[in-house]
Amino acid sequence: xxxxxxxxxxxxxxxxxxxxxxxxxxxxxxxxxxxxxxxxxxxxxxxxxxxxxxxxxxxxxxxxxxxxxxxxxxxxxxxxxxxxxxxxxxxxxxxxxxxxxxxxxxxxxxxxxxxxxxxxxxxxxxxxxxxxxxxxxxxxxxxxxxxxxxxxxxxxxxxxxxxxxxxxxxxxxxxxxxxxxxxxxxxxxxxxxxxxxxxxxxxxxxxxxxxxxxxxxxxxxxxxxxxxxxxxxxxxxxxxxxxxxxxxxxxxxxxxxxxxxxxxxxxxxxxxxxxxxxxxxxxxxxxxxxxxxxxxxxxxxxxxxxxxxxxxxxxxxxxxxxxxxxxxxxxxxxxxxxxxxxxxxxxxxxxxxxxxxxxxxxxxxxxxxxxxx
Amino acid sequence: xxxxxxxxxxxxxxxxxxxxxxxxxxxxxxxxxxxxxxxxxxxxxxxxxxxxxxxxxxxxxxxxxxxxxxxxxxxxxxxxxxxxxxxxxxxxxxxxxxxxxxxxxxxxxxxxxxxxxxxxxxxxxxxxxxxxxxxxxxxxxxxxxxxxxxxxxxxxxxxxxxxxxxxxxxxxxxxxxxxxxxxxxxxxxxxxxxxxxxxxxxxxxxxxxxxxxxxxxxxxxxxxxxxxxxxxxxxxxxxxxxxxxxxxxxxxxxxxxxxxxxxxxxxxxxxxxxxxxxxxxxxxxxxxxxxxxxxxxxxxxxxxxxxxxxxxxxxxxxxxxxxxxxxxxxxxxxxxxxxxxxxxxxxxxxxxxxxxxxxxxxxxxxxxxxxxx
Numbered sequence: 062x063x064x065x066x067x068x069x070x071x072x073x074x075x076x077x078x079x080x081x082x083x084x085x086x087x088x089x090x091x092x093x094x095x096x097x098x099x100x101x102x103x104x105x106x107x108x109x110x111x112x113x114x115x116x117x118x119x120x121x122x123x124x125x126x127x128x129x130x131x132x133x134x135x136x137x138x139x140x141x142x143x144x145x146x147x148x149x150x151x152x153x154x155x156x157x158x159x160x161x162x163x164x165x166x167x168x169x170x171x172x173x174x175x176x177x178x179x180x181x182x183x184x185x186x187x188x189x190x191x192x193x194x195x196x197x198x199x200x201x202x203x204x205x206x207x208x209x210x211x212x213x214x215x216x217x218x219x220x221x222x223x224x225x226x227x228x229x230x231x232x233x234x235x236x237x238x239x240x241x242x243x244x245x246x247x248x249x250x251x252x253x254x255x256x257x258x259x260x261x262x263x264x265x266x267x268x269x270x271x272x273x274x275x276x277x278x279x280x281x282x283x284x285x286x287x288x289x290x291x292x293x294x295x296x297x298x299x300x301x302x303x304x305x306x307x308x309x310x311x312x313x314x315x316x317x318x319x320x321x322x323x324x325x326x327x328x329x330x331x332x333x334x335x336x337x338x339x340x341x342x343x344x345x346x347x348x349x350x351x352x353x354x355x356x357x358x359x360x361x362x363x364x365x366x367x368x369x370x371x372x373x374x375x376x377x378x379x380x381x382x383x384x385x386x387x388x389x390x391x392x393x394x395x396x397x398x399x400x401x402x403x404x405x406x407x408x409x410x411x412x413x414x415x416x417x418x419x420x421x422x423x424x425x426x427x428x429x430x431x432x433x434x
Numbered sequence: 435x436x437x438x439x440x441x442x443x444x445x446x447x448x449x450x451x452x453x454x455x456x457x458x459x460x461x462x463x464x465x466x467x468x469x470x471x472x473x474x475x476x477x478x479x480x481x482x483x484x485x486x487x488x489x490x491x492x493x494x495x496x497x498x499x500x501x502x503x504x505x506x507x508x509x510x511x512x513x514x515x516x517x518x519x520x521x522x523x524x525x526x527x528x529x530x531x532x533x534x535x536x537x538x539x540x541x542x543x544x545x546x547x548x549x550x551x552x553x554x555x556x557x558x559x560x561x562x563x564x565x566x567x568x569x570x571x572x573x574x575x576x577x578x579x580x581x582x583x584x585x586x587x588x589x590x591x592x593x594x595x596x597x598x599x600x601x602x603x604x605x606x607x608x609x610x611x612x613x614x615x616x617x618x619x620x621x622x623x624x625x626x627x628x629x630x631x632x633x634x635x636x637x638x639x640x641x642x643x644x645x646x647x648x649x650x651x652x653x654x655x656x657x658x659x660x661x662x663x664x665x666x667x668x669x670x671x672x673x674x675x676x677x678x679x680x681x682x683x684x685x686x687x688x689x690x691x692x693x694x695x696x697x698x699x700x701x702x703x704x705x706x707x708x709x710x711x712x713x714x715x716x717x718x719x720x721x722x723x724x725x726x727x728x729x730x731x732x733x734x735x736x737x738x739x740x741x742x743x744x745x746x747x748x749x750x751x752x753x754x755x756x757x758x759x760x761x762x763x764x765x766x767x768x769x770x771x772x773x774x775x776x777x778x779x780x781x782x783x784x785x786x787x788x789x790x791x792x793x794x795x796x797x798x799x800x801x802x803x804x805x806x807x
Contacts, residue, residue: 102755106762131730131755139733139751147747357504360512374520378512382475382504389479389762 063273064203065246067092067305067326074417077297077324078410083305085151085203086244087143090118092305092326093410095317095403096153098334101126102136102146105334106392107400109148115369115401116408119151119203121329124196125160128188129179133199141201153329154202156193156235158209159310170210172227190234198241206276207235209250211309214282221254222262228252229266236270248307250278255288257295264299275300276307277325281316290319297324314343314406314430318423321410333399338392340384343402347431349377351395356381363394369401370394436646437576437619440465440678440699447790450670450697451783456678458524458576459617460516463491465678465699466783468690468776469526471707474499475509475519478707479765480773482521488742488774489781492524492576494702497569498533501561502552506572514574526702527575529566529608531582532683543583545600563607571614577647580608582623584682587655594627595635601625602639609643621680623651628661630668637672648673649680650698654689663692670697687716687779687803691796694783706772711765713757716775720804722750724768729754736767742774743767 068082083090097104097112100123104112112120127136139145142152161168161175168177174189188196193208209228212221232249239247249267253259267275277296280289293308300306305326311317312330320328333343340352344364349356351363362372363380371380371394383391406426413422441455456463470477470485473496477485485493495515500506512518515525534541534548541550547562561569566581582601585594605622612620622640626632640648650669653662666681673679678699684690685703693701706716713725717737722729724736735745736753744753744767756764779799786795 101759101761102752103759103761103763106766108763108766126759130759131751135731135751135755138731139749145749145752147752358508358511376512376518378504378508379475379518379520382508386474386499386503388474388476389765390476390481392762393479393481393766 062243063246064242064244065273065305067274067303069302071415073414073419075420076322078321078414078419079324079326080411080414081305081326083326085119085246087149087151087203088118090151091411093317093321093407093414094118094327095312095407096121096327096329097400098123098329098331099146099148100331101130102142104396104400105338106389106396109146111397112148112400113150115397116404117150117400119153120148121153121155122146122200122202123157123160124154124193124200125157125188127154127200128157128196129181129186133196137199137201143201151203152200153204154197154200154206155309156206156208157188157196158193159211161188162210172230174208190231191238194235194238194240194247198239198245202245204274205239205245205247207232207247207249209252209278211279211282212252212254214255214279214284216254218256218259221252221256221259225252225254225259225263226266229263232267232270236272246273248272248274248276250276250309251296251299252279253296254279255284255292260292260296261299264296268299268301272304274305274307276309278309280308281310281330286316286319289316290323293320293323293325300324312403314403315427317403317406318410318426321414322419322423333403334396337395337399340381340391340395342395343399345402345429351377351381352384353381363398364402367398367402369398371398371401435616437615437617438646438678440647440676442675444788446787446792448793449695451694451787451792452697452699453784453787454678454699456699458492458619460522460524460576461491463524464784466694466780466787467491467700468685468780469494469700469702470773471496471702471704472519472521473704474503475515477769477773478711479762479769482519484770485521485773486523488770489777490523490773492526493521494526494528495573495575496530496533497527497566497573498530498561500527500573501530501569502554502559506569510572510574516574524576525573526577527570527573527579528682529579529581530561530569531566532584534561535583545603547581563604564611567608567611567613567620571612571618575618578612578618578620579649580605580620580622582625582651584652584655585625585627587628587652587657589627591629591632594625594629594632598625598627598632598636599639602636605640605643609645619646621645621647621649623649623682624669624672625652626669627652628657628665633665633669634672637669641672641674645677647678647680649682651682653681654683654703659689659692662689663696666693666696666698673697685776687776688800690776690779691783691799694787695792695796706776707769710768710772713764713768715768716772718775718802724750724754725757726754736771737775740771740775742771744771744774
């Protein structure tokens with residue numbers, strides 16, 4: 062039996078958006094959902110209780126980072142990632158592939174796997190599909206991602222074709238190596254770059270493995286947004302109805318909406334937490350760079366339409382002061398707000414799907430947020 | 435009528451320690467007390483709610499820093515420091531003197547006040563006793579400190595004598611300039627370095643001004659601990675019984691106990707928060723440098739005898755991982771623990787005074803903490 066089960070509640074009459082429930086060993090997730098990223102076994106600046114308070118149902122953590130530090134064996138000895146970091150809700154781990162490929166000259170790809178040097182101390186390492194499964198089995202995440210190659214953009218057709226075919230071969234090895242299928246679900250990743258026939262080839266090959274969930278990889282890697290939406294337009298319909306669909310690395314409000322409308326159920330991105338630490342807030346009236354002098358004497362809340370802890374208690378003037386003074390509380394407050402903003406956006410999205418008015422919602426939201434399209 | 439009132443509950447039969455209550459415009463403080471430091475209108479990494487949860491009754495904030503950034507006029511416009519930073523309990527502000535004198539070659543002392551350059555942008559500034567009062571009146575702290583000179587250690591007798599006499603003249607100007615005596619209490623500071631007769635001279639001159647509270651300044655500036663205790667031995671008895679007594683800049687567990695035993699009611703120090711950010715914890719079994727490799731697989735709590743949020747939920751191994759990975763949560767967890775540790779120590783101290791067993795408590799505590807004396 063699979064560790065997870067996707068329950069489709071309904072499809073929006075205005076779009077391809079799906080309302081669903083994902084049953085996991087650590088609880089039920091209402092989808093579509095945004096997953097905050099906790100790269101190093103912590104969502105930067107936040108406690109687990111705070112994440113729950115703002116409605117986080119699942120978080121993502123990074124296999125590459127945890128493998129390098131503190132090491133998956135140590136996390137296993139601690140009782141697994143949930144216990145180690147004090148988070149008792151679902152966790153999704155990526156495969157480490159994306160980070161390893163991002164190391165550029167520090168890595169070398171072979172059919173067997175990827176040789177690379179640590180970004181921390183330069184030591185030599187090797188991750189194969191089997192190793193990626195061993196690490197994620199040790200971490201004990203509810204959802205594990207296959208070890209794939211995320212092709213860069215732009216990339217020529219032959220490169221992308223070779224890469225996706227290797228990804229399929231690696232996926233078979235992942236499935237073979239994964240030892241804990243009753244507690245951890247392995248997701249396959251559809252690659253194929255910006256080529257429609259290659260996406261079709263990848264989907265066909267990967268769906269044959271009958272995995273509990275599927276992701277669309279290789280998007281949000283520098284291509285124009287319109288191109289990403291186009292790829293989703295023809296890729297999502299290839300994915301099974303009875304399995305969750307995950308769009309990797311996407312987290313801007315417009316992309317979340319466009320993804321949901323095309324039938325995506327799950328998203329993750331470092332964007333809301335990363336820009337928070339740079340002093341930028343996502344609000345119902347658009348992006349706000351709190352550091353700007355114009356907010357120095359603005360004693361109103363960060364977002365006039367928000368009821369999060371940050372907006373209930375602090376002014377833009379105070380938050381700007383904290384940002385300018387490099388205070389940790391600045392990161393905490395803006396991170397809290399930004400994550401609350403995206404999680405609340407997804408909650409509104411789920412309500413809009415339930416009421417068959419997601420396109421109307423999108424139009425209103427884009428207008429308020431200041432998107433011109 | 436004074437803004438504050440000190441109520442002496444009882445004196446310990448084993449020592450000079452006093453149990454008291456300090457009534458302020460923002461509530462009652464049980465003394466003796468440790469005051470966490472919120473230099474830039476935030477106790478680094480903590481929210482006001484978290485500070486309350488661990489028992490903070492009053493915090494200290496720094497006049498120099500707030501004057502430089504965001505500016506006292508801005509804080510006043512925000513409705514005062516309490517409202518600006520969302521803290522509704524008492525606040526004590528220092529005078530800025532200590533920071534300005536610490537600027538070394540960037541400052542020049544005259545009878546009128548101190549000329550200095552900003553540590554942020556090099557701009558020229560001038561703080562006089564009158565200016566220090568203007569700033570603190572704008573901030574709206576419950577307790578304001580006089581603008582004094584904290585003489586360095588070592589310093590020759592003549593320097594210290596001239597300095598304390600100027601401090602007295604400046605205190606008179608402070609008292610004259612302070613415009614909000616019903617809401618804000620001005621404390622005088624006894625100087626005199628490590629010279630008994632100069633401490634006596636300073637106390638005599640300053641007590642004549644009949645202020646609502648008094649501090650001992652110029653200690654914990656590099657002198658041996660035994661010398662600091664000796665100065666307290668002869669200085670504290672010079673201070674009035676019916677006013678709070680504040681020892682500035684002291685916060686190590688042994689110094690807190692030695693200070694209380696000599697009759698001190700209030701303390702502040704950046705030590706617990708600063709060492710927390712470097713990965714060092716104060717615990718019931720002594721100091722712990724969490725970064726050390728020996729804690730890598732230590733799955734027990736930071737302090738085995740602590741029930742704070744950090745110790746209830748996280749292991750030394752996890753906290754060490756966060757420290758090594760430069761994660762903000764490391765600072766949060768250790769800061770929470772360290773402040774809880776000192777605030778809880780002061781709570782135990784108050785109980786021990788109530789039960790006339792403070793010297794016994796000190797002996798037990800020093801033994802557990804690993805002090806050899």
